[in-house]
Amino acid sequence: MKKIGTTILIPLFSFSLLACTSVISKEIRDEALTGLSLQEVKKNPGRYQGITVIWGGTILQNRQEEEGYLLEILYEPINGAGRPYRPGGQGDRQDRLARFYVLLTPTMDPMLFERGVEITVAGKIVGEKRLSSEECDLSYPLLRAREIHVWQPRRMPDVHLGIGFGITF
Numbered sequence: 001m002k003k004i005g006t007t008i009l010i011p012l013f014s015f016s017l018l019a020c021t022s023v024i025s026k027e028i029r030d031e032a033l034t035g036l037s038l039q040e041v042k043k044n045p046g047r048y049q050g051i052t053v054i055w056g057g058t059i060l061q062n063r064q065e066e067e068g069y070l071l072e073i074l075y076e077p078i079n080g081a082g083r084p085y086r087p088g089g090q091g092d093r094q095d096r097l098a099r100f101y102v103l104l105t106p107t108m109d110p111m112l113f114e115r116g117v118e119i120t121v122a123g124k125i126v127g128e129k130r131l132s133s134e135e136c137d138l139s140y141p142l143l144r145a146r147e148i149h150v151w152q153p154r155r156m157p158d159v160h161l162g163i164g165f166g167i168t169f
Helices: 002-019 026-031 038-043 093-097
Strands: 052-065 068-076 099-103 118-132 137-150
Touching (some): 026 052, 052 137, 068 118, 099 118
Parallel strands (some): 099 137
Antiparallel strands (some): 052 068, 118 137
């Protein structure tokens, strides 16, 4: 009996550790300031310049500018594995509509970063990206990418409803 419990618990424990592993290297995770929200940085971006953060979201746009390729990201919080998720419930509307920008390094292939793709990015805060229009001036945090993980599209679960034997919808 004791041997069966050990045989089951060791693989289960190992699997649970793998499920919580991050997609960002340990070196950068150790350096990053965890818990620093995008809203906090937006209030005073200069205060956090040079700080490494790990944020996630969905790519809205990828474009080339003078300083290099720039990603516009719709912010989403990340889970324990580092994957962006959309929290249920009311939440803070400002967080759900928040954006940030990521400047790619020359070694990163911009073609990997298509519109609609979920990413997790570790980067240093290097300032802010200002956008001006006739109606208003907006500024968003700007990160210089250190590591980026591109997530595979989410699969919809296979759902089958069945009545009795062998009849499914």
